[in-house]
Amino acid sequence: xxxxxxxxxxxxxxxxxxxxxxxxxxxxxxxxxxxxxxxxxxxxxxxxxxxxxxxxxxxxxxxxxxxxxxxxxxxxxxxxxxxxxxxxxxxxxxxxxxxxxxxxxxxxxxxxxxxxxxxxxxxxxxxxxxxxxxxxxxxxxxxxxxxxxxxxxxxxxxxxxxxxxxxxxxxxxxxxxxxxxxxxxxxxxxxxxxxxxxxxxxxxxxxxxxxxxxxxxxxxxxxxxxxxxxxxxxxxxxxxxxxxxxxxxxxxxxxxxxxxxxxxxxxxxxxxxxxxxxxxxxxxxxxxxxxxxxxxxxxxxxxxxxxxxxxxxxxxxxxxxxxxxxxxxxxxxxxxxx
Numbered sequence: 001x002x003x004x005x006x007x008x009x010x011x012x013x014x015x016x017x018x019x020x021x022x023x024x025x026x027x028x029x030x031x032x033x034x035x036x037x038x039x040x041x042x043x044x045x046x047x048x049x050x051x052x053x054x055x056x057x058x059x060x061x062x063x064x065x066x067x068x069x070x071x072x073x074x075x076x077x078x079x080x081x082x083x084x085x086x087x088x089x090x091x092x093x094x095x096x097x098x099x100x101x102x103x104x105x106x107x108x109x110x111x112x113x114x115x116x117x118x119x120x121x122x123x124x125x126x127x128x129x130x131x132x133x134x135x136x137x138x139x140x141x142x143x144x145x146x147x148x149x150x151x152x153x154x155x156x157x158x159x160x161x162x163x164x165x166x167x168x169x170x171x172x173x174x175x176x177x178x179x180x181x182x183x184x185x186x187x188x189x190x191x192x193x194x195x196x197x198x199x200x201x202x203x204x205x206x207x208x209x210x211x212x213x214x215x216x217x218x219x220x221x222x223x224x225x226x227x228x229x230x231x232x233x234x235x236x237x238x239x240x241x242x243x244x245x246x247x248x249x250x251x252x253x254x255x256x257x258x259x260x261x262x263x264x265x266x267x268x269x270x271x272x273x274x275x276x277x278x279x280x281x282x283x284x285x286x287x288x289x290x291x292x293x294x295x296x297x298x299x300x301x302x303x304x305x306x307x308x309x310x311x312x313x314x315x316x317x318x319x320x321x322x323x324x325x326x327x328x329x330x331x332x333x334x335x336x337x338x
Contacts, residue, residue, distance in 0.1 A: 026058075026062075028058070028322070028324055029058030029059050030059070032051040032054050032055040032058070033051070033052070033068065036049075036072055037072050039076075040072045040075055040076050040112070041109070041112070046289070048072065048073075049073070049077070049080070049289045050292055050320070052069050052072050052073040053289075054292060055069040057265050060231055063102045067096055068108065070089050070096075071106070071112065074089040074093075074120075075116055077089060078119045078122075084256060086119065090119075090120060090124055095228045098228060099232060117129070120132060221249065221251075221252040226245055226248065227249070227263075227266075229245055230245035230266050242270045243270040243271075243272045246263055246266045246270060247267075247275055255282070260283040261283055261293070263282075264296065265296070267279050273303040277300050277301070280297055280300075293317075294316045295313075295314065295317040295330075297313045298310045298313035298314035298330070298334060302330065302334045307337035311334055314334050318331070
């Protein structure tokens with residue numbers, strides 16, 4: 001009853017307030033970032049995972065805040081022993097740096113910067129670590145070789161006297177010798193019969209020529225680069241292009257659990273709810289700390305007309321997420337769906 005009363009008060013407050021703007025959503029994710037950062041600084045690394053992961057998802061349009069959330073998340077994942085996700089968080093920072101270089105100027109506490117550098121040196125290459133610590137890369141300077149001036153000398157007109165035409169005396173016609181009949185050469189001897197080894201080699205060559213050539217394999221998908229392109233399209237509100245790229249990534253082979261989560265998040269933000277459900281099927285069983293993603297599954301199920309499943313997923317997600325205006329709006333729609 002108490003939770004129902006609080007929900008009613010929240011709805012009343014929302015009905016009297018102005019419409020929710022992007023700033024409200026940004027404040028919500030910034031609150032998650034502050035909460036996750038405080039947990040990391042206090043040593044509560046398991047508690048920091050979910051708020052930092054959601055903060056990075058919501059702050060992707062602001063690169064410095066996005067990278068700050070990922071820096072704290074990297075430390076928390078390393079301290080909890082999750083090596084694959086630690087590497088994934090670092091790779092996401094590197095991908096963001098290829099769009100805009102910000103990490104070197106982030107105002108991180110010295111202890112956090114030191115902890116992050118320790119993890120980065122353990123996981124990344126020395127070149128990648130150097131790219132995160134530098135604020136800019138100066139362009140290479142090339143010095144052109146001096147060119148020697150070319151001087152042209154005027155050409156002189158040379159006139160030569162005409163050569164006298166000399167007439168040679170007529171020569172006698174050559175005497176043609178009598179043609180002799182050609183001498184016929186004996187025909188060459190027939191080639192020796194082919195040995196068994198030569199016959200086998202000839203047979204193998206014939207088989208190679210007659211066998212169909214193998215079909216060329218489809219080009220490998222550069223998953224990190226395509227993810228960067230998809231997030232750039234989302235930032236530009238080009239949902240059609242973002243949806244196309246994320247749909248392309250659904251067929252990528254060898255994708256790990258954390259990357260499937262990113263693809264599912266991107267499809268959700270692109271309003272491709274059928275694709276969102278497909279991506280979460282690729283994710284498989286959600287791990288501890290990922291219960292909040294059930295909210296995305298609930299919304300996707302509702303938008304695709306699967307109301308009963310949406311209600312079950314929403315009930316599992318509500319204890320793990322904050323009751324924002326967007327969450328409350330979908331809660332009312334899903335629970336009243338028939």
